[in-house]
Amino acid sequence: MGNIIVEFSNWIWGTPILILLLGGGTYFFIHSGFVPFRKMGHAIGLLKGKYDHELAPGQITSRQALSAAIASTVGLGNISGVAIALNMGGPGAIFWMWVAAFVGMATKFYTCSLAIMYRGKDSRGNIQGGPMYVIEEGMGKKWKFLSYIFSIAGVIGLLAIFQANQLTAVTQAVLLEPDTLEETVRNRWVIGIIMMLLTAMVILGGLKRIAAVASKMVPFMVGVYFATVLIIVVQYLGDIPSIFKLILVDAFTGNAVMGGAVGSVIIVGARRAAFSNEAGIGTAPMVHGQSQNDEPIREGLIAMLGPFIDTVVVCTLTALAILLTGVWQSTENDGVKLTLAAFEIGIPVVGKYLLMLSVLVFALSTMFTYSYYGHKCTNYLFGADKADYYNYFYLITIVIGAVASLEVVVSLVDGMYAVMAFPNMIAAIYLAPKVKVAMKDYFKRMNARS
Template identity: 90%
Template sequence: MGEIIVEFSNWIWGPPILVLLLGGGTFFFIHSGFIPFRKMGHAIELLRGKYDDDLAPGQISSRQALSAAIASTVGLGNISGVAIALNMGGPGAIFWMWIAAFVGMATKFYTCSLAIMYRGKDSNGVIQGGPMYVIDEGMGKKWKFLSYIFCIAGVIGLLAIFQANQLTAVIQAVLIQPDTLEETVRNRWIIGIIMMLLTATVILGGIKRIAAVASKMVPFMVGIYFFTVILIVFQYLGDIPDMFKLIFVDAFTGNAVMGGAVGSVIIVGARRAAFSNEAGIGTAPMVHGQSKNNEPIREGLIAMLGPFIDTIVVCTLTALAILLTGVWESTENDGVKLTLAAFEMGIPYVGKYLLMVSVLVFALSTMFTYSYYGHKCMNYLFGANKADYYNYFYLVTIVVGAVASLDVVVSLVDGMYAVMAFPNMIAALYLAPKVKVATKDYFNRMKSGSK
């Protein structure tokens, strides 16, 4: 079964999905008039709450929506995902992660604007947003099959099995260091159960509790991780230009990949960027669709900050720590263990504990938010009255993820992400002209002094 999952993931992450994500994102980038570059300042201004309206329909503020979205993206994808990218694609994969991030900013602008523009209601009459409602309300009932495809893949792909797996690995490596396979397996079960109980205390309280916790955890987790990596990078300041040169050269030569396959480097970079910032996958629109905002373009502008924070800032810091310390060439470790090796070398004795704290906060924050995404997909498929059952299924799979193999876990999540991307991107491309018109109208009103 594990081999089938890995083969399916490798098959679906071929040229079609790359063309859809990178090609579609490039189209949005150009179609929007390069809005990620031109309107970054305005997006930050919006994030400060200047135009917040507590009376607007929705459940959470735009800032809470971004925090919840970042809580799900700034996580282990940035710590172990970057390490996996370097293992599989070499330094050049980081360059393609950057490219995917910039076009991903445009993608999130479009998809999250649409999430407000085309909101629907669930079986209880509660206003909901997300790709499934965008498809229903914006494209019509004949496209409803795309909504079902998105939600079925979301129920599986948005489980926190990867986070559980990697958090368990780093706790064992730092604190426990078991001597036998039997001890390793037993410890994984124990850690998995503890994680399940911690997650339950938050997710059973619904989106408001998830958003409230995420808005407090995100600044803390990014701050401590940023500080720790800067301490490592500062020791190798003179080597930084060479590392950036290595990234750029390898991106177009593929020297670090067997056979010098540039195509493989691009695939690895795009795949890991999609897992890291989720642009084009359709998760962020589900939480931004709950924002108290009547202005679709404002929500889209706030949402586009996510990939920048996630990939351009946090992933780059992780990559530099791994590359500068040289552990990517001198160790056979994979995933979070490779990042752990970099932290141990960069900050002896203390580094591994700092990373463990970061991983703990990153993983838990992601677990909290992913539960909401999956719950929302379940809500759409089976109705609001049955959606809560998903939370219990979700909690059990945290334990499963803790004891499963990394290859199977990564492949299952990657495969379902790709399936989710197809309906989300098709809807966004189909409705892109609507976003273009709304963008022009919004900025004309801003110029005239009208909110």
């Protein structure tokens, strides 16, 4: 079964998905008139809450929505995901992660604008947003099968099994250091159960509790991680130019990949960027669709900041720590253990504990938000009265993720992400002209105010 999952993931993450995400994102980037570059300042200004409207439909503020979306993306994909990218694709994969991030900003601008523009209602009559509702309300009932495909893949792909697996791995390596296989297995079960209980305390309180917790955790976790990596980077300041040169050269030569396959480097970078910032996958529109906002373009502008913070800032920090310390060449570790090795070299004695703190906060914040995404997909498929059962299924799978194989876990999540991307991107491309019209109208009104 594990081999089938791995093979399916490798097959679906071939040329079609690459064209869909990078090609579609490039189309949005150009179609929007390069909004990610031109309107970055306005997007940052919107976070101050000047235009927040408490009476607008929705459950949370735009700032809380962005925090929840970042909480789900700034996580272990930034710590172990970058390490996996370096293992599989070499330094050049980081460059293609950057490219994917910038086109991903345009993708999130479109998809999250649409999440406000085409909201629907669940079986209880509550307003809901997300790709499944965008497809149904924006494209029509004949396209509803795409909503079902997205939601089914979401129920599986948005489980926190990867986060549980990697948090367990770093906890074992830093705190427990088991001597036998029996101890390792027992520890994994215990850690999995503890994670399940911590997650339950938050997710059973619904979206408002998840958003409230995320809005407090996100600034803290990014700040701690940034400060920790900065300590490592300062020690290797003279090597930074050569590291960036290595990234750029390898991106177009593929020297770190067997046979010098540039295409493989691009695929690895795009795949890991998609897992890192989820642009095009359709998760962020589900939470941004709940914002108290009646301006679709405003929500899209706020949402596009996510991939920049997530991939361009946080993933680059991780890559620098790994590349500057040289552990990507000198160790056989993979995933979070590779990043751990870099922290142990860069900050002896305490480095591993600082990483442990970051991993703990990153993983838990992601687990909290993912539960909402899966709950929302279940709501769409089976109705609001049955959606709460998903939370219990979700909690059980945290324990399963803690004891499962890393390769199988990564492949299962990646495979379902790819399936989710197809309906989400099809809808966004189909409805892109609507966003362009709304964008022109929005900025015309903003310019008239100033």
